Amino acid sequence: MNQLLDISWLGLWKNNPAMVQLLGLCPLLAVSSTVINGLGLGIATTLVLLGSNVTVSLVRQWIPKEIRIPVFVMIIAAFVTTVQLLMNAYTYDLYLALGIFIPLIVTNCAIIGRAEAFASKNALLPSALDGLMMGVGFSLVLVAIGAIRELLGQGTLLVGAENLFGPAAAGMTIQLLEFDQEFLIALLPPGAFLVMGFLIALKNIVDNAAAERQKRHQPAPTIERVRVSGNAE
Amino acid sequence: MNLLSSPFTRQSLKTHELMRMVILCCIPGIAIQWYFFGWGNLIQIMLAVSACWVTEAVILIMRARPVFRITRDSSALLTGVLLGIALPPFLPWWMTVIAAVFAIGVVKHLYGGLGNNLFNPAMAGYVLLLISFPVAMTSWQPVVAQAQHQMGLWDSLNLVFTGFSSDGYSIQQARMTLDGITAATPLDTIKTDLRQGLTLDESQQNPVFGVFAGAGWEWVNLAFLLGGLYLIYRRVISWAIPGGMLLSLFVISGISFAFQPDGAASPMMHLFSGATMLGAFFIATDPVSACTTVKGRWIFGALIGAMVYAIRTWGGYPDAVAFSVLLANMSVMLIDYYCKPRTYGHKERQ
Numbered sequence: 001m002n003q004l005l006d007i008s009w010l011g012l013w014k015n016n017p018a019m020v021q022l023l024g025l026c027p028l029l030a031v032s033s034t035v036i037n038g039l040g041l042g043i044a045t046t047l048v049l050l051g052s053n054v055t056v057s058l059v060r061q062w063i064p065k066e067i068r069i070p071v072f073v074m075i076i077a078a079f080v081t082t083v084q085l086l087m088n089a090y091t092y093d094l095y096l097a098l099g100i101f102i103p104l105i106v107t108n109c110a111i112i113g114r115a116e117a118f119a120s121k122n123a124l125l126p127s128a129l130d131g132l133m134m135g136v137g138f139s140l141v142l143v144a145i146g147a148i149r150e151l152l153g154q155g156t157l158l159v160g161a162e163n164l165f166g167p168a169a170a171g172m173t174i175q176l177l178e179f180d181q182e183f184l185i186a187l188l189p190p191g192a193f194l195v196m197g198f199l200i201a202l203k204n205i206v207d208n209a210a211a212e213r214q215k216r217h218q219p220a221p222t223i224e225r226v227r228v229s230g231n232a233e
Numbered sequence: 234m235n236l237l238s239s240p241f242t243r244q245s246l247k248t249h250e251l252m253r254m255v256i257l258c259c260i261p262g263i264a265i266q267w268y269f270f271g272w273g274n275l276i277q278i279m280l281a282v283s284a285c286w287v288t289e290a291v292i293l294i295m296r297a298r299p300v301f302r303i304t305r306d307s308s309a310l311l312t313g314v315l316l317g318i319a320l321p322p323f324l325p326w327w328m329t330v331i332a333a334v335f336a337i338g339v340v341k342h343l344y345g346g347l348g349n350n351l352f353n354p355a356m357a358g359y360v361l362l363l364i365s366f367p368v369a370m371t372s373w374q375p376v377v378a379q380a381q382h383q384m385g386l387w388d389s390l391n392l393v394f395t396g397f398s399s400d401g402y403s404i405q406q407a408r409m410t411l412d413g414i415t416a417a418t419p420l421d422t423i424k425t426d427l428r429q430g431l432t433l434d435e436s437q438q439n440p441v442f443g444v445f446a447g448a449g450w451e452w453v454n455l456a457f458l459l460g461g462l463y464l465i466y467r468r469v470i471s472w473a474i475p476g477g478m479l480l481s482l483f484v485i486s487g488i489s490f491a492f493q494p495d496g497a498a499s500p501m502m503h504l505f506s507g508a509t510m511l512g513a514f515f516i517a518t519d520p521v522s523a524c525t526t527v528k529g530r531w532i533f534g535a536l537i538g539a540m541v542y543a544i545r546t547w548g549g550y551p552d553a554v555a556f557s558v559l560l561a562n563m564s565v566m567l568i569d570y571y572c573k574p575r576t577y578g579h580k581e582r583q
Contacts, residue, residue: 185365194339 004129011133018141018196019203023110027101028142029192033153036160038146040094042139044083044102046132049111051079053131056119063120072115073106080105093163110138141199148195153186155179246469248347251520252307254469256314258460259515263318265456269376269449272389273322277329280393281320282313284333292342308347312336315355315516319508319555320362322374323384323392323404328366332358352562353522356555363555371551374408375416376449379440381409410440419447420507421551423498432495446505454510461514470520473527475513477534478541479504485542503542512537512554522562529565529572536568537561 017023024045032038055075056063063071084102087095095102105111114134119127150156155177162170185191246254266274289309293300316332336358344350363370374380384407388398397403408415417425419441426436443451465472486503503509508516517523517537524533537557544553575581 181366181369183365184367185361188364190364 003126007126007130008133011130011135012137012140016137016141016203017110017113017134018138019200021110021113023113024108024138025196027104027108028138028145029189029196031098031101032142032145032149032192033187034150034159035143035146035157036094036164037097038142039139040087040091040164041098041101041105042135042142044087044098045105045108045111046135046139047083048076048079048105049114049131049135049138050128051082051131052076052111052115053119053127054124055079056115057122057124057127060120068120069112069116072112072120076111076115077106091164093160097160097163110134144199145192145195149186149191151176152183153191154182248308249306251469252311254467255464255515256307256311258464258469259314259318259457261460262453262457262511263314265453266318269378269453270322270374271377271384272386273374273384273393274318274320276389276393277320277322277324278314278317280326280329281317281333282310284330285309285313285316285337288334288337289342292338296342296346298346303347306347309337312341312355312358315511316358318511319355319359321370321372323372323389323407324362324369325396326393328362328369331365332362335361348521350521351565353516353519353558356516356558359555360559363550369404371418371421372404372408373416373418375410375441379410379416379448380407381411381413382407412440417441418507418551419450419502420498420545423502424545424551427496427498433498434495445501447502450507451505454505457510457514461510464514464518470514470518471527471530473530474518474523474534474537477531478513478517478538479509479534481535481538482509482542483538485539489542489546497546503545507545507552508554509541512541512558516554517558517561522565524565524568524572526569526572526574528574529568532568532572533561533565536564 011017015021018025018028027041027045031041052072052075056072059071080103083105084095087098087102114131118130122130147157150159155175157174157176158172161172162168165172186195263274263278286304286309289304290300293303313333316329316336320329320332336354340352340354340357341347341350374384377383382398382400382402384392384398384402388400388402391397391399392402392404392407398407405415410416422439422441423433423436426439427433441448443449445451446454461470461475464470465475482503483500486498486500489497490499498506513534517534524530537554540557540560541553544550544556548556550556
């Protein structure tokens with residue numbers, strides 16, 4: 001049980017694929033212009049990660065070491081194709097909005113990284129949990145960056161919710177700020193880099209504060225003097 | 234016998250003296266800009282300077298550094314002045330504040346403060362605005378003599394802070410010329426006209442052109458040239474960077490002008506339009522973000538000149554100094570690496 005908690009904590013925070021490993025930055029920065037785009041790609045990536053981790057973990061005994069990378073890539077590609085076809089069928093507008101970045105999930109190093117580093121060495125249950133948590137951690141960062149960029153850029157949240165949740169969700173869009181002019185840089189790739197940098201800085205601040213607090217709560221080590229010369233009297 | 238004894242050290246300028254000297258040498262240019270374009274830029278300079286200074290103080294407090302000792306070096310002041318000169322006169326006040334906060338807070342202090350920034354803070358702030366608000370950032374006023382509505386100090390203040398002058402004219406109306414059309418800058422005019430297939434002669438019938446470059450702009454550039462030459466004379470800046478930049482811009486635009494005298498802007502146009510002189514003497518020479526070796530400075534300047542020509546001719550924006558300076562800032566480490574002078578007693582690198 002403890003191991004499973006550890007795996008979840010690693011994926012969500014301590015070894016977050018986006019903020020600590022800095023993997024998969026290309027889709028992360030390219031599609032995180034709105035919350036819904038970020039969430040859509042996050043869900044797709046999570047599904048692929050879960051599927052590939054489970055499959056790799058199941059077949060790990062039979063994959064020759066020399067050709068494991070091509071095998072992993074083919075497994076991942078199969079799942080990406082499935083997800084792409086599903087999105088094409090059920091969320092067509094989102095499929096159009098994300099465009100090339102859905103097939104490009106194949107090249108997301110976070111996924112092949114988990115297959116290589118974790119799933120190929122661990123049993124089914126931990127691997128599945130690892131894939132799920134890494135995916136959720138990645139999605140959380142995507143949604144956070146998407147929210148900040150959308151809010152700064154156009155003053156809204158959840159624009160295009162109907163693309164993901166169906167026509168009933170069209171009213172979910174919230175207009176929080178009204179601008180005469182859009183703050184374009186937030187919507188353009190440089191804004192994604194800036195927001196990403198600030199998020200990582202924020203994470204480091206939180207981590208440092210936690211480490212500091214832990215240090216303060218530990219009792220100060222007692223100093224024992226060791227006599228090195230002379231006689232004790 | 235009038236012999237001096239050793240050591241023959243020379244008093245070198247301190248940081249704050251250097252910064253103040255640069256600011257003083259901007260004054261002729263600012264005065265001419267005021268004469269031709271009205272009060273707008275003075276307001277922008279005041280705004281940018283205050284915002285830069287406040288940001289600097291706040292961040293120094295956050296970083297637990299000595300606020301008064303560091304703000305005395307006037308570097309934030311200089312960033313504000315350069316930013317204020319470069320921004321369009323009637324830009325809304327909050328955009329200026331965004332640029333100033335970004336320049337000092339992100340570009341300067343996140344990299345470690347004065348002496349550690351990779352990029353020129355003023356130009357990075359400018360480019361942030363240029364990318365974010367392209368329409369507002371390319372809305373320059375016509376020279377005062379050609380403007381339909383004269384904007385005094387009070388009108389200008391109202392325009393910057395509320396978007397409307399006291400008579401109710403908007404920023405776009407303030408850009409009307411006597412002919413009743415919205416003014417474009419000389420560089421913009423040339424670019425649009427040449428793309429539409431007009432010849433240079435036809436384009437230069439436009440009243441935005443003056444004696445040898447843009448009306449008003451040529452004198453602003455001359456004033457910055459004078460200020461810059463004085464800086465070189467006082468050895469505040471080295472002449473390699475402005476020399477390299479102006480030379481490469483002159484040579485490249487000269488070659489293209491010689492080949493197609495009717496289809497390209499003249500070298501004089503390039504040298505005395507837009508922000509060329511301001512960029513060459515005051516912006517590219519930033520001692521922190523520019524090259525430090527002599528050979529490197531020539532290459533750095535030449536690189537900026539070439540990019541200014543390329544972006545002005547083929548790029549999407551009418552002027553290019555800010556982008557060129559930032560792009561050249563990125564290559565500074567590489568240039569300096571290959572231009573390290575040979576140390577005495579060591580062999581040349583193979």
